[in-house]
Amino acid sequence: MEEKQKKVKQTRHRQILFLAAFFAVGVFFLIKTSSAEAANLYFSPSSGSHEVGTSFTVNVYVSSADQAMNAALCVISFPQDKLEVISLSKTGSIFVLWVQEPSYSNAAGTASFEGIVLNPGFTGASGKILSITFRVKAAGIAPIEFLSGSILANDGQGTNILTSLGSAQFSLGNVAPTVTETAETKATTPPTSGVPAAPQIFSSTHPDFNKWYNNKNPQFSWTLPSNVNGVSIYLSASPTSNPGSVSDGLFNSKSYNNVDDGIWYFHIRMKTAVGWGPITHFKLHIDTQPPEPFIIKFIDGKETENPRPTVVFDTYDSLSSVDYYKIKIGEGDFFQETPETVKNNPYTLPLQSPGKRNILVQAFDKAGNYAVATEEFVIKPLAAPIITEYPKELVSDEILTVKGTTYPNAQVVIWLQREKDNPKNFTVQIDQDGKFTFTADEKLRDGIYQLWAEVIDMRGARSKPTEKTTIVVEQPTILKIGTQAVTILTIVVPLVALIILLLALIWYGWHKFSSFRKKIRKETKEAEQTLHQAFNALKEETEERIAELDGKPDLSEREKKVCNSLKKALKISEKFIGKEIEDIEKEIKK
Numbered sequence: 076m077e078e079k080q081k082k083v084k085q086t087r088h089r090q091i092l093f094l095a096a097f098f099a100v101g102v103f104f105l106i107k108t109s110s111a112e113a114a115n116l117y118f119s120p121s122s123g124s125h126e127v128g129t130s131f132t133v134n135v136y137v138s139s140a141d142q143a144m145n146a147a148l149c150v151i152s153f154p155q156d157k158l159e160v161i162s163l164s165k166t167g168s169i170f171v172l173w174v175q176e177p178s179y180s181n182a183a184g185t186a187s188f189e190g191i192v193l194n195p196g197f198t199g200a201s202g203k204i205l206s207i208t209f210r211v212k213a214a215g216i217a218p219i220e221f222l223s224g225s226i227l228a229n230d231g232q233g234t235n236i237l238t239s240l241g242s243a244q245f246s247l248g249n250v251a252p253t254v255t256e257t258a259e260t261k262a263t264t265p266p267t268s269g270v271p272a273a274p275q276i277f278s279s280t281h282p283d284f285n286k287w288y289n290n291k292n293p294q295f296s297w298t299l300p301s302n303v304n305g306v307s308i309y310l311s312a313s314p315t316s317n318p319g320s321v322s323d324g325l326f327n328s329k330s331y332n333n334v335d336d337g338i339w340y341f342h343i344r345m346k347t348a349v350g351w352g353p354i355t356h357f358k359l360h361i362d363t364q365p366p367e368p369f370i371i372k373f374i375d376g377k378e379t380e381n382p383r384p385t386v387v388f389d390t391y392d393s394l395s396s397v398d399y400y401k402i403k404i405g406e407g408d409f410f411q412e413t414p415e416t417v418k419n420n421p422y423t424l425p426l427q428s429p430g431k432r433n434i435l436v437q438a439f440d441k442a443g444n445y446a447v448a449t450e451e452f453v454i455k456p457l458a459a460p461i462i463t464e465y466p467k468e469l470v471s472d473e474i475l476t477v478k479g480t481t482y483p484n485a486q487v488v489i490w491l492q493r494e495k496d497n498p499k500n501f502t503v504q505i506d507q508d509g510k511f512t513f514t515a516d517e518k519l520r521d522g523i524y525q526l527w528a529e530v531i532d533m534r535g536a537r538s539k540p541t542e543k544t545t546i547v548v549e550q551p552t553i554l555k556i557g558t559q560a561v562t563i564l565t566i567v568v569p570l571v572a573l574i575i576l577l578l579a580l581i582w583y584g585w586h587k588f589s590s591f592r593k594k595i596r597k598e599t600k601e602a603e604q605t606l607h608q609a610f611n612a613l614k615e616e617t618e619e620r621i622a623e624l625d626g627k628p629d630l631s632e633r634e635k636k637v638c639n640s641l642k643k644a645l646k647i648s649e650k651f652i653g654k655e656i657e658d659i660e661k662e663i664k665k
Contacts, residue, residue, distance in 0.1 A: 114139040114226045116149055117241030118219060119201075119312045120338045124246040125396070127211050128418055130161060132393030133219060133243060134337060135205040136312055137169070142228055142236060143196030147204065148175070148189035149224030149240075155184030157217045157247055164206040169197050177205055185222070196229030200311040201335065208393060214248025241313070269349035271303050276341065276357040287360040287395035287442035295341050295357065296328040305346035310339060314358070318342045320351055336361050336394055362442035366392040371436060371450040374421045378453040382428070382536040385421035388436050388448055395441035405432035426535050429456035457538035460487050460511075460530045469548045475515040477526065483509040485532040490540070491515075492525045505530070519548045610652050617645050 119134045137147055147170075153160075160179040163186065170190030179186035188205055211217075221240035228234040274297040280290045299306070305322030308329055329341075341357040369390035375381050391397060400412045404424065416422070424434070431453045439445040460481035469475060481487055485505045492498035505511045524546040530538045 114142065114144060114228075114236040115239040115241060115313075116147065116221055116224050116226065116237065117313055118243035120394075121241065121243040121314065122245060125211050126415070127214055127248050129396065129414070130208055130210045130391045131245075131396060132164075132206050132208045134203055135207070137197070137202045137204055137226060138200045138311070138313060139198060139202070139226060139236065140200045141198075142230075143198045144226050144236065145192045145194065145196040145229035146174075146190065146227040146233070147225065148187075150185055150187045150222040151207070151219065152222045153184050153186070153209070153219045154215075154217050155181055157211070157213045157215050158184075158209045158219075159212055160186060160207060161210050162208045164208070166206065167203050168205060169202040170204060179207075192229075194229065200309075200313070200316070201337075203335070206393065208391075211247050217245045217247050219243040219245070269347070271300055271345040271347050271352035273353045273355040274298070274343050274345055276343065276355055278357065278359065281359040281361075284358040284360075287362045287440070289361075289363045289442040289444050291334050291336075291361060291363055292330065292332050293334060293339075293341070293359055293361070294328065294330045295343075297343065299325070299327040300345070300347075302347045303345045304348065305351075307344050307346070307351070309342040310334070311342065312337060312339055314340050314356055316340065316342050316356075317354060318344055320346075322346060334361055336363055360395065360442070362392070362394040362440060362444065364392075364394070365444040365446040366390045366397050366438045366440050368446055369436075369438065369448050371434060371448050373450070373452055377451065378455055380455045380457060380536050382426050382454055382534055383423050384427070384452060384454070385423050386434070386450075387421050388438075389417055390438050390446060392438075392440040392444075398439050398441040401437040401439065401445075403435045405430075427454045429454050429537055429539065454536075457482065457530055457532060457536050459538045459541045460528050462526075462528060462541060462544065465526060465544060466546060467544075469519065469546055471521055471548060471550045472518060475513075475519055475546070477513040477528075479511055479528065480509050481505055481511065481530045481538075482532055483507050485530050487511050487513075487528055487530050489513045490525075490527050490529075493520065493522045494524075498525075521548050521550065523547055610649070614645060614649065617641060 115138050117136055117138065119136055123131065125131050135149075135151070137144065159181045163177040163179060165173075165177065168190070169192055171193055172191040173189065174191060175187065175189035177186070177188040186207060190204065192202075220242045224237060224240055225235045226237040228236045277296050278294060279296070280292065280294045281288050304325065306325060307318040307321060307323055309316055309318035310331060337360075339359050339361065341359065342354055343357070344354045345352050367390050369388055371386055371388045373379070374385040374387065388400075397414045399414065400417055401409045402412060403409045404427070412422070431451065433449055433451050435447065435449045437445045437447050458481075460479050462477060462479040464476075464478040466473075466475070475491075477489060479487070483505060484507055487503050487505055489501045489503060490498050491501070501513060501515075503511045503513045525543045526546055527540045527543045529540045
């Protein structure tokens with residue numbers, strides 16, 4: 076009995092071990108199956124519009140976020156009537172070994188490759204494999220698809236974990252694309268009642284989902300409702316990725332650093348107590364690389380007489396495409412040209428004058444990155460015209476005539492400058508034999524003139540000016556003498572008249588002065604006589620009074636003093652007046 080019970084226990088034990096082993100194998104296959112769901116091949120960008128004649132680049136990516144992969148191969152198809160491959164690039168590829176080198180056939184419209192990633196393989200959502208650059212041949216809708224493919228897991232068995240193959244579609248020429256996005260963000264599924272709505276995403280670094288930016292550090296923000304208790308986010312190159320149902324925390328912004336160039340999608344969903352809401356996919360474009368390097372090639376050579384040289388400097392940008400060109404010639408200002416103008420090469424430069432100068436071209440992509448090319452060129456001047464006939468001296472009433480030779484059917488510009496005046500120019504048509512004659516429209520004023528010339532052909536090319544020649548314009552000798560005589564008489568006659576007038580004024584003044592002097596003499600003489608007579612009368616009267624006083628014996632002392640004073644005053648007065656009369660007589664005699 077005990078032995079039977081023992082056997083039963085052993086049987087049950089074996090059953091438990093078998094069930095445990097079966098469960099473990101089931102879990103392994105479930106995990107493996109779950110892992111396989113994440114591996115896919117896709118294109119980036121997956122859409123866009125391009126003009127006929129331009130080129131653009133499409134990148135092939137692998138996504139294997141849950142399991143390491145170590146190999147992939149595929150065959151890609153494209154419409155050979157609308158597109159042609161111009162290059163394949165392995166730059167930046169995760170593959171280090173190639174079982175089959177990337178190749179293409181424009182006749183068949185296919186491209187293929189097979190590559191290997193060394194151990195421990197690749198895990199991630201955006202492993203770049205290859206870049207394919209196409210040139211647009213014709214307008215229309217161009218789908219690009221995977222005809223076949225596989226992604227092998229790094230599990231030692233080479234398990235194919237590929238679950239989906241992406242596709243791309245481009246609008247060529249002016250044809251509208253069949254798939255467009257009209258909103259900056261979009262939700263993949265309608266919301267369920269009670270769960271949060273699709274978040275509205277804002278980006279301070281990449282606000283417009285249609286534009287390219289050269290910022291590799293995108294920032295996103297959103298409003299966090301009060302009933303939300305979880306946020307799940309994911310950044311990938313796939314427009315339909317699911318960030319999953321595991322919360323990354325509770326936050327309302329997210330920043331990334333050093334994101335690779337390309338088209339990316341920020342995926343986000345929120346969770347409440349009811350459940351997860353729909354996903355919002357926010358599209359952003361990153362391009363930090365300038366357009367491809369290019370050179371400036373002069374069709375006519377770097378030294379030419381063509382004043383409007385033709386050049387080639389077209390380039391392309393694999394991501395955002397070339398937006399415009401900025402051109403600077405010599406010391407001039409920058410001017411802008413569109414890719415449509417430049418792509419119709421050769422491009423003709425604006426009219427240039429003779430001389431050496433540099434041309435600088437900047438090719439800007441739609442993200443603001445630019446590549447620069449410079450070159451030096453020389454516009455050679457035409458040979459200067461030859462002046463064969465001109466007058467060294469010209470009479471005032473003659474018309475100036477100048478003759479010469481230069482290029483046939485061109486135009487010659489005659490320059491004429493009178494001394495310090497501003498130069499004037501006159502344009503003359505040259506005949507088919509290369510001869511020209513310039514005849515002035517009006518007579519030239521007297522003076523010394525400088526004359527020179529330059530030629531301009533039908534293209535606008537110019538020559539250097541000729542040496543300056545001197546022309547003297549003056550009147551004939553007879554007229555010159557007459558003119559000089561008139562000039563002299565014009566000066567002399569007024570001068571003589573002025574002298575005569577001055578002499579007359581002097582004579583008149585002297586005559587008036589002489590008359591005045593005679594009158595003064597006469598008046599002075601009369602005054603002298605009158606004064607003399609008056610003084611004599613006064614003297615006689617005074618002497619009589621003094622004599623009367625001197626005869627009286629009884630004069631008082633006071634009267635004696637008065638008498639003596641009168642005598643003394645009379646003598647002084649007689650002496651002083653006598654001297655003054657002598658002075659007057661001397662002055663009158665002069």
